[in-house]
Amino acid sequence: MLICLPPSEGKTPAPDDGAPVDLSSLTAPGLTAQREAALDALATVSARQDATDVLKVGATLADEVSRxxxxxxxxxxxxxxxxxxxxxxxxxxxxxxGPAADLARDTVRIFSALWGVVRPTDRIPAYRLSMGVDLPAVGKLATAWRPHLTAALDERAAGDVVVDCRSAAYLAAWKPATTGPHAAEWVTVRVVREAEGRRTVVSHNAKHTRGVLTGHLLRRAGEAPSSAEGLLATARELDGEVIGTEVGTGLSYRMIEATLGEAPARSGPRVLELVIA
Structure with missing residues (x-):
């Protein structure tokens, strides 16, 4: 199992007494040179007067950009x-x-426009940069990271199931191989709400539900799934459980079903659909 997560847009700064980042200690040391290039380019851009425009953020985030x-x-x-x-x-x-923390260290990879990919335990500073940016001296970040992430992740994913919870911008930086020597079973996670017989895609609840699934995959007893069908069976362990509360109304919602789509005719992911109500 390899769980792919997007970064959060907001980030919590480390305590003031925290040691600085040590690039050599981050996962996938083959990414170090690209991390150095991204760090240098981001520092240069962030000192410019038009930094917020280049980094595609609002003026209210100018202090974060300057940092x-x-x-x-x-x-x-x-x-x-x-x-x-x-x-x-x-x-x-x-x-x-314990074992859940060890499993997370081995299986969870968080994608980043600055670091490429990190483990939950990798020590990093808070930063402001998204994958959709065209960073001067580096280029479009998804494109710039793609060959490096392919080299870093394809072998790890081979023969395993990739549980993909990323957004489109981060998915563009690395797509698991579904054929060839590094083929993996690639599954994206989609969340829909069922109401009055209709199913519609949700956003806020989708992030929460993907987080619930991630936590369940790491904390449950037994072997981690290593195939798409195993992932489906594991997701179905949540059927009927209350998994969240609506923002605003305070009403709880539960997962009522998990389904797995057929493999696409061309290279691409299967879809694990989680239905909430």
């Missing part, structure tokens, strides 16, 4: 603490202990 210039010396913390938001709150990566 990008000092990331090499900024305090760092485990990525599972730095990345925050709905998915990460539901997954509870920072609460894992």
């Amino acid at each position: 990008n210039a000092g990331l090499r010396s900024a305090p760092a913390a485990p990525a599972g603490d730095v990345y925050t938001g709905v998915l990460y709150a539901a997954a509870g990566l920072t609460d894992l202990t």
